Structure formats: C-alpha cells, structure tokens
Amino acid sequence: APAAGAESQGGAVGSGCGAERVARPAMGHSQATGPTPDPVHAANCSPAPAPATDRGSLSEPCSSVGPDPTAAASPHPDPGSDPVHSPDPSLDPYLTSAHDPAAPAHTSGAPAPESSAPSHGPGARDDLTLSYLNFDPTNYDALLCAKTDKVRAMFGAVVAPEVLQALQTFASAPTHYRLRARFAVREDPAGDLGYCMWDRGGPGPTLSHFPVASREINALMPRLATALEGLPEMRHGLQAVHFLGTLAGDMLVTLIYDRPLNDLWTTEAKRLRANLDVELLGRCKGEMRCVERSWVMERLPIPDGRVLQYKQMEGSFSNPNGGMNAHTLGWLCSVARQDIIGADATRHALLELYCGNGNHTCGLAPLFGSVVCVEIDKRLCLACCENLDLNGITNVHVEQVASAKFCRGLLRRRAADAAVDY
Numbered sequence: 001a002p003a004a005g006a007e008s009q010g011g012a013v014g015s016g017c018g019a020e021r022v023a024r025p026a027m028g029h030s031q032a033t034g035p036t037p038d039p040v041h042a043a044n045c046s047p048a049p050a051p052a053t054d055r056g057s058l059s060e061p062c063s064s065v066g067p068d069p070t071a072a073a074s075p076h077p078d079p080g081s082d083p084v085h086s087p088d089p090s091l092d093p094y095l096t097s098a099h100d101p102a103a104p105a106h107t108s109g110a111p112a113p114e115s116s117a118p119s120h121g122p123g124a125r126d127d128l129t130l131s132y133l134n135f136d137p138t139n140y141d142a143l144l145c146a147k148t149d150k151v152r153a154m155f156g157a158v159v160a161p162e163v164l165q166a167l168q169t170f171a172s173a174p175t176h177y178r179l180r181a182r183f184a185v186r187e188d189p190a191g192d193l194g195y196c197m198w199d200r201g202g203p204g205p206t207l208s209h210f211p212v213a214s215r216e217i218n219a220l221m222p223r224l225a226t227a228l229e230g231l232p233e234m235r236h237g238l239q240a241v242h243f244l245g246t247l248a249g250d251m252l253v254t255l256i257y258d259r260p261l262n263d264l265w266t267t268e269a270k271r272l273r274a275n276l277d278v279e280l281l282g283r284c285k286g287e288m289r290c291v292e293r294s295w296v297m298e299r300l301p302i303p304d305g306r307v308l309q310y311k312q313m314e315g316s317f318s319n320p321n322g323g324m325n326a327h328t329l330g331w332l333c334s335v336a337r338q339d340i341i342g343a344d345a346t347r348h349a350l351l352e353l354y355c356g357n358g359n360h361t362c363g364l365a366p367l368f369g370s371v372v373c374v375e376i377d378k379r380l381c382l383a384c385c386e387n388l389d390l391n392g393i394t395n396v397h398v399e400q401v402a403s404a405k406f407c408r409g410l411l412r413r414r415a416a417d418a419a420v421d422y
Contacts, residue, residue, distance in 0.1 A: 130197060130199045130204055130205075131199050131200055132199070133212075135211075135212060137174035137175045137211070138174075140171075140174035144169065144171060148169050152164060170324060170327040170328075170331070172321060172323060172324055173323060175211045175212070176211060176212075176213065176214050176215050176218070177212070177214070177321050177323060177324075178212050178213045178214065178217075178320050178321060179213075179214055179217075179244070179245045179246060179247070179320050179321070179322055180213075180242070180243065180244050180245070180318075180320040181210060181212070181213040181217050181242070181243045182240065182241075182242045182243075183195035183196060183197060183207075183210075183240060183241050183242075184196050184197065184198055184203065184239065184240050185238050185239060185240055185241055186203065186206055187235075191229075192225075192229075193225045193228055193229065193235070193238075194206040194207075194225070195207050195210070195221060195225070195241065208222075209221065209222075213243065214245050216245050216249065216251060217243045217245055217251075220243065220251065220253070220276070220278065221243075223276060224241070224253065224276065227272055227275055227276060228272075231268045231271070231272060233262075233264045233265050233267075233268050234255065234265060234268045234269060234272065236259070237257040237258045237259035237284075238255055238256070238257055239256050239257060239258050240255075240256035241253060241254070241255060241256070242254040242256065242314075244296055244312070244314055244318075245296065246296050246297065246298040246299075246312065246322065247298060247299065247300065247322040247323075248297060248298055248299040250279075250296040250297050250298070251278040251279065251296065252278065252279040252280075252281060252293075252294070252295070252296045252314055253276075253278055253279070253280055253281070254280075254281045254282075254283055254314055254315075255269075255280070255281070255282050255283070256283050256284070257282065257283065257284040258284065259284060260284055260287060261282050261284055261287060261289050265282060265289065266282075266289055266291070269282060269289070269291045270291055273291050273292065279291065279292055279293055279294075279296070280292075281294055281314060294313065294314045294315075295311050295312060295313045295314060295383075296311075296312050296314075297309065297310070297311060297312075298310040298311075298312055298318070298322070300322065300325060300326055300329070301326060302326050302329050302330045302333065302363060303326070303327075303330035303333075303334070304330065304333060304334075306363070308329075308362050308363060308391055309387070309390040309391055310357065310358070310359065310362070310387050310390070311357070311383055311386050311387055311390065312357065312383075313357065313379055313380075313383050315379075316356075316357065316377065316379055316380055316383065317356055317357070317380070318356075318357060318359065319359060325359065328360075329359070329360055329363045330363075332360060332363065332364060333363050333364060333367060336364060336367045336368075337367060347369060348368050348369055349368060349369055349370045349371065349372070350364060350365070350368040350370075350371045350372070351371075351372050351373075351374070351410075352364070352371060352372070352373040352374065353373075353374050353403040353406075353407070354374070354375065354403055355373035355374060355375045355380075355384055355398075356375060356377075356380050356384070357380050357383040357384050357387055358373070358383070358384035358385075358387040358388055358396075359387075361373050361384060361387075361388065361393075361396060362387055362388060362390075362391045362393060365388070365393045365395055365396050366393065366395075368395070369395065370395050370396075370397070371395060371396045371397070372396075372397045372399060373396060373397070373398055373399070374399045374401060374403050374406045375398070375399075375400060376400065376401060376402045376403070377400075378400055381398055381400045384398055385398055
C-alpha cells in the first residue's frame with residue numbers, strides 16, 4: 001500500500017482441515033460443531049500494510065501532499081505504525097534503508113513539534129543516524145510522493161488504469177506515530193542509564209528522546225530511567241526495555257534481563273508500577289514475571305463512527321501505527337460496503353486469513369452474515385475471541401490452523417462436493 005509510515009486452551013479437532021478450534025464455552029461465537037460456513041469472499045486481513053486517504057490518485061504522478069483530512073477528527077493527534085527500529089533490522093521486514101528514497105514514513109495527524117524530553121544517559125543525543133532508518137519528517141511529503149510513484153510503477157503493468165485511478169493514499173503523522181518501541185540499555189561509568197539502538201550488529205546512538213515513538217513513550221523514557229536509579233535489583237542485569245502503548249493511553253513496559261528474576265525484583269517492580277502508573281513485566285530466559293497484567297487496552301475510532309475495543313497482548317502482533325490502523329480498517333469496511341455486500345449483507349460470508357488478534361475481524365464482521373477467521377498462533381486466537389466479545393460480535397468462527405492448510409482442506413472439500421453433485 002502506498003501509505004506512509006509502517007504480536008490458553010485448545011479445543012476439539014476441526015472439520016476436514018486439520019484445524020484446532022478454539023474452545024469458548026461461555027462465549028457467543030460459532031465454535032466447533034458442524035461444517036464451517038463456506039466463505040464466498042476471501043480476504044487476507046491480518047497484519048498488512050495500510051492501504052490507502054485523500055492524498056491523490058495513484059494513476060497520476062504525485063506532486064504535493066496536504067494535511068491529513070482525518071487528523072482533526074482524531075482525539076489523539078500523534079498515533080503510532082510502521083516498525084522502524086529493532087535491535088536487529090533483519091528481524092523486522094518493515095525496516096527500511098536510509099538509501100531508499102521511497103522508504104515508508106509514518107500515522108494520521110498533523111506534524112507536531114519534537115519532544116523536548118531531557119537528555120538522559122551517557123552521551124545522549126538527538127540524531128537518528130541508523131543505516132536502516134530513513135527518518136526525515138521535514139521531507140515527509142516528498143517521501144510519500146516517491147512511495148506513491150513507486151507503487152504506481154510496480155502495479156501499472158498488471159492493474160487496469162481505472163483501478164489505479166480509484167486508489168488513494170493515506171498519510172501518516174511524520175513524527176510520534178509509533179506505539180511500540182524497543183531499546184537496549186547502556187550504563188556509563190558514572191552509573192547513568194541510557195537508551196540506545198543497535199545498528200549493523202553493534203551499539204548505535206544513545207538517545208535523549210525518540211521522535212518516531214508516541215509522545216507518551218517519549219515522556220516515559222526519562223522518568224523510567226530516573227526511577228530505576230533508585231531500584232538496584234531492577235537495574236541489575238537489565239539489558240533492554242520494550243514500550244507498548246495505545247491510542248487510548250494504556251502503557252506496558254517490559255524489562256529484559258540476562259539473569260533470573262527473584263521476589264525482590266517483584267517487590268521493587270510493584271513500587272515502580274505505582275510510581276509511574278504503567279503496567280510492568282519482567283523477562284529473562286525461560287521466565288516471565290507479570291506485576292499485574294501482560295496486555296494493554298486499545299480503543300480505535302474508525303471513520304464510520306464506531307469505536308472498537310481491543311486487548312493487545314505483549315509479545316504478539318498489533319499494528320504499531322494506530323492512525324494508519326484506523327485508516328486501513330476504515331478503508332476495508334468502505335470497500336466491503338460499496339463493492340462487495342450491496343443491499344443484503346446476510347447473503348455474504350467472509351473468510352479472513354491470518355486474522356491475528358481480530359484487528360480487522362471486529363470491524364468487518366458486522367458487515368457480513370457469517371465470518372470464518374484463521375490464525376495459527378493460539379495466543380492470538382484467544383485474543384481474537386476476547387476482542388470479538390468486547391465488541392459484541394457473535395457471527396464469527398475462529399480456527400486455529402495454518403492458513404495454507406485450512407485452504408487446502410477447503411479446496412478438497414469443494415472438489416469432493418462438486419464430484420458428488422456431478
């Protein structure tokens with residue numbers, strides 16, 4: 001997509017597809033008995049790049065990009081999308097090269113002044129000189145135009161001109177768009193803690209703030225570092241810090257260690273949670289210590305006026321750019337209404353592959369008579385079921401199985417049905 005910006009219990013065996021159904025005895029969604037609905041529309045609606053808002057047609061060269069028309073409607077001016085940082089860029093397919101002029105930038109909302117978080121840590125500085133990150137908010141419009149032109153060129157030979165004409169782009173906020181951030185932790189000879197990022201296998205700059213991340217994360221970074229100075233057990237062996245936020249303002253901080261955690265760590269973590277008013281979780285090899293909860297709650301407003309609720313699990317996928325997530329889901333729903341459903345939604349069924357935690361399922365399901373969604377990760381299947389319940393959706397059947405395996409089973413069943421009919 002030409003948009004700017006860019007993670008229990010099983011049930012019975014499924015029918016014919018080798019699927020494990022998610023057991024949900026107290027919930028209202030279709031579970032496991034009888035044949036699954038025969039979807040008539042297939043959609044790959046899991047973690048996907050944002051499609052495209054009113055940023056100009058892809059059938060014409062991109063010239064200039066104005067302010068995001070949806071920004072004023074959003075109660076959160078700086079939501080967060082594309083994963084642009086990781087200790088190892090090769091682990092994140094969204095990371096881009098600093099030499100790629102068409103690199104994805106970033107969520108809806110007007111540009112905002114940079115965070116003025118104080119310096120903290122050894123040699124803290126403000127620049128983001130990383131080989132895999134092309135972060136240039138002052139040149140955002142040009143980057144978006146370049147990306148739009150690149151997508152147009154890629155698809156121009158295989159997509160009809162009228163289809164390209166109908167496509168639109170959604171702009172992201174140039175700064176403070178990302179709701180997830182991961183940092184290594186560095187301690188200087190004086191004992192001060194600082195956040196740093198890794199580049200080409202070695203330590204990169206130590207940062208005073210990180211304008212790619214949301215303002216809430218930027219505000220929390222120095223507060224957390226200062227608070228840890230008085231908590232020796234929590235500092236001991238600390239290797240990395242992961243921040244997970246939401247547009248709704250919820251925040252979870254995961255602290256990564258190179259040594260086992262003990263009860264004293266838990267005691268200090270409870271004090272820190274109360275002081276910072278954020279959720280805390282500790283991880284080391286083979287162990288996770290949760291102070292209160294290991295998830296955050298999101299409230300996602302989409303263009304049709306609905307506000308969807310989601311439980312987002314630590315360590316599982318959720319779209320890191322909340323603004324682009326809202327654009328993407330709004331676009332999918334508008335396409336479903338205009339081009340697929342027509343007047344009688346109950347006549348249509350939806351098959352959603354790679355559904356994740358139900359991010360798109362919750363928005364699309366009310367537009368169809370029935371939905372089958374497929375996801376291989378058990379934690380995400382359970383999160384999907386919870387999110388469906390949070391949004392009062394009862395017409396969805398969740399299958400825990402690899403999407404390719406499910407589709408092969410579905411095709412075999414259709415072939416067998418066709419042979420019987422003949």
